[in-house]
Amino acid sequence: MVATKPPKNQSENQFDELRPGVKAPAKDSILTPRFYTTDFEEMANMDVSNNEEELKAIIAEFHVDYNRHHFVRNEQFDGAWDHIQGEKRQAFVEFLERSCTAEFSGFLLYKELARKLKGRNPLLAEGFDLMSRDEARHAGFLNKAMSDFDLQLDLGFLTKSKKYTFFKPKFIFYATYLSEKIGYWRYITIFRHLEKNPEDTIYPIFNFFDNWCQDENRHGDFFAAVMKSQPQFLDDLKARLWCRFFLLSVFATMFLNDIQRKSFYALLGLDAREYDIEVIKKTNESAGRLFPIILDVENPKFFAQLDECTKHTAAVSNISQSGQNKVIQTLRKIPHITAIGSKLISLYFIKPIRVEGDRGIVR
Numbered sequence: 001m002v003a004t005k006p007p008k009n010q011s012e013n014q015f016d017e018l019r020p021g022v023k024a025p026a027k028d029s030i031l032t033p034r035f036y037t038t039d040f041e042e043m044a045n046m047d048v049s050n051n052e053e054e055l056k057a058i059i060a061e062f063h064v065d066y067n068r069h070h071f072v073r074n075e076q077f078d079g080a081w082d083h084i085q086g087e088k089r090q091a092f093v094e095f096l097e098r099s100c101t102a103e104f105s106g107f108l109l110y111k112e113l114a115r116k117l118k119g120r121n122p123l124l125a126e127g128f129d130l131m132s133r134d135e136a137r138h139a140g141f142l143n144k145a146m147s148d149f150d151l152q153l154d155l156g157f158l159t160k161s162k163k164y165t166f167f168k169p170k171f172i173f174y175a176t177y178l179s180e181k182i183g184y185w186r187y188i189t190i191f192r193h194l195e196k197n198p199e200d201t202i203y204p205i206f207n208f209f210d211n212w213c214q215d216e217n218r219h220g221d222f223f224a225a226v227m228k229s230q231p232q233f234l235d236d237l238k239a240r241l242w243c244r245f246f247l248l249s250v251f252a253t254m255f256l257n258d259i260q261r262k263s264f265y266a267l268l269g270l271d272a273r274e275y276d277i278e279v280i281k282k283t284n285e286s287a288g289r290l291f292p293i294i295l296d297v298e299n300p301k302f303f304a305q306l307d308e309c310t311k312h313t314a315a316v317s318n319i320s321q322s323g324q325n326k327v328i329q330t331l332r333k334i335p336h337i338t339a340i341g342s343k344l345i346s347l348y349f350i351k352p353i354r355v356e357g358d359r360g361i362v363r
């Protein structure tokens with residue numbers, strides 16, 4: 001996708017551009033949205049037959065396609081967005097870009113899985129294909145929104161230029177299940193807040209978040225159904241340790257990212273920390289319906305340690321912006337990165353909560 005209109009006033013945006021109106025992708029860091037790839041052979045050979053009924057029911061729901069006509073840019077978008085300027089504009093465009101990249105990353109992975117699994121694992125292939133349909137809509141809608149700010153992402157360029165992280169299928173399932181569920185809670189929490197505080201709706205895209213988040217919720221349910229067909233992903237010690245690891249990684253990444261971008265949440269009248277705590281608690285609770293453990297997020301140490309981490313991530317980002325020699329920068333960053341690492345390890349060792357829940361593992 002490329003720019004459809006030339007920028008009205010380039011000075012309004014302070015971003016690097018690939019071409020006029022096409023934003024250069026944000027530089028990769030440990031906290032930027034990733035693109036994933038996996039072992040397609042292993043995925044193709046995965047036997048999901050013992051939870052076929054549930055998978056078929058979810059796929060039938062995907063086919064209903066509740067949001068077929070939802071992502072249509074209507075008159076709400078006719079306004080001009082020049083009132084969002086300066087740092088606000090930067091924070092806003094960055095939010096759109098990160099969201100678009102994350103949605104597009106889902107699209108690429110699901111589309112590739114659908115393609116590779118076609119004819120070999122038809123049920124999974126069909127599910128992935130229908131989810132890629134949804135993610136393409138989400139990414140496209142966000143990219144269109146960027147054009148309201150006279151920028152777009154070149155998704156073709158992004159596909160070729162981004163590094164892909166390899167995850168074994170089992171880890172793809174933990175990670176995507178959680179990112180779909182956390183995506184649901186992120187969107188619905190913003191939507192509900194703006195429903196109560198309509199004066200904070202500075203841009204109409206948020207009005208679309210209600211039906212949108214239902215797509216993410218259904219995607220999460222699809223991954224849950226696949227995992228239930230693989231009891232070894234959920235019911236032994238190794239599974240409990242991995243669930244703990246993925247819960248913490250997903251929560252910590254979101255928390256550290258959002259606190260760094262609190263100015264964006266403030267634009268919507270939200271306190272980034274409170275918002276994240278709410279989203280983390282809800283996602284943790286949702287995960288308890290599938291995972292054998294959840295994190296003890298009520299333990300006072302939990303958010304206290306994450307708060308400590310945010311001080312170090314702020315220090316790292318200040319060093320990055322200092323313009324100093326790269327070697328000096330790296331040396332200055334080491335103690336902060338070590339501190340973040342040790343705090344994350346201590347968070348990992350907070351005793352989790354065992355849940356027997358309604359996992360309904362199929363044996």
Ligand SMILES: [Fe+2]
Nearest residue numbers: 103134135138
């Ligand atoms: Fe999505």
Ligand SMILES: [Fe+2]
Nearest residue numbers: 180215216219
């Ligand atoms: Fe999704």
